Amino acid sequence: MSESAVIVPVPEAEPVVGEFRASLDRSAGWGVPAHVTVIYPFLAPDRLGLDELRRLRDAVRSVPRFDVSFPEVRWFADTVVWLAPHPADGFRALIDAVWSAFPECPPYGGAFDTPVPHLTIGDDAALDALSAAGDAVSRRLPVTASVQVAHLFQGSATPGAWRSVAELPLG
Numbered sequence: 001m002s003e004s005a006v007i008v009p010v011p012e013a014e015p016v017v018g019e020f021r022a023s024l025d026r027s028a029g030w031g032v033p034a035h036v037t038v039i040y041p042f043l044a045p046d047r048l049g050l051d052e053l054r055r056l057r058d059a060v061r062s063v064p065r066f067d068v069s070f071p072e073v074r075w076f077a078d079t080v081v082w083l084a085p086h087p088a089d090g091f092r093a094l095i096d097a098v099w100s101a102f103p104e105c106p107p108y109g110g111a112f113d114t115p116v117p118h119l120t121i122g123d124d125a126a127l128d129a130l131s132a133a134g135d136a137v138s139r140r141l142p143v144t145a146s147v148q149v150a151h152l153f154q155g156s157a158t159p160g161a162w163r164s165v166a167e168l169p170l171g
Contacts, residue, residue: 002050004154005040006056006098007092007149009033010119013070017121020133022080024081024101024122031162036085038094038105038119038150042080042105052102053152053166059101060150060168066090070119071142073134074099078127081134083143090147091117094170 013034021028028034034166043052068090070083085091095107095115121137122130149169155162 001157002154003040004042004045004152004165005032006038006060006094006150007032007035007040007153008038008094008147009035009164010056010070010143010145013119013143015091016140016143017083017119018086018137020121020137024125024129024133025120026123027120027162028085029159030157031160032153032155033118036091036119037107038091039053040119041086041103041109042152047077048152054151055095055101055167056098057168059097060094061154061171062097063090063093063148063170064090065148065170067144067146069142071145073121073141074118076118077118078130081121081130083121083137083141085117085119094150128146151153 017034021034068085071086072083072084074084075081099106122133149167151164152166152168153162154165
C-alpha cells in the first residue's frame, strides 16, 4: 500500500543520528531521511492531483523560512528517543498551516491532541539500544539547520520505497 507524508528533511542531522536510525527507526530503511514530520499520514497518492499539490505548496509557502537547533535528546515514554527542535515554533506553524489546508489529514491520524515536533532517533526497539543511542547522540549535539523547504514523500513499507515527489519551499 502506498502512502504519503509531508516532512522537513534535516540533512545536517544525518551524521549524528544516521547510524542509529539505520537500526532503530524503520522509516530509515524505507528510504526516509532524518526529518521532522509535518503531516503523516497525508493524502493517498492517488488523491494527490494538481489542485491538492497547489494547495499544499501554498500552505507551506505561508510559513517563513527559519533556523533551528536540536540541542537535546528527549523521550516519549520509554519507546521513542528523539531530538527536540528549538525553537519548535516554525515546525508548529508548518503543521498548523498544512493541517488547516487539509483538515481531513490530522497529524498522526489524530492519535495525539497536540503533535510534538521531533526528529526520531529510534522507536519500538529494545530500551537498552534506544538508551545507548540517546546517550551517544546527546554527546554530539547541538545540530543546527536552516529550514527552507519541506518535501512531499510517497512510498510503502518496502525497503527503499519512499521518495520525495515534490519540493515545497517555505516563504
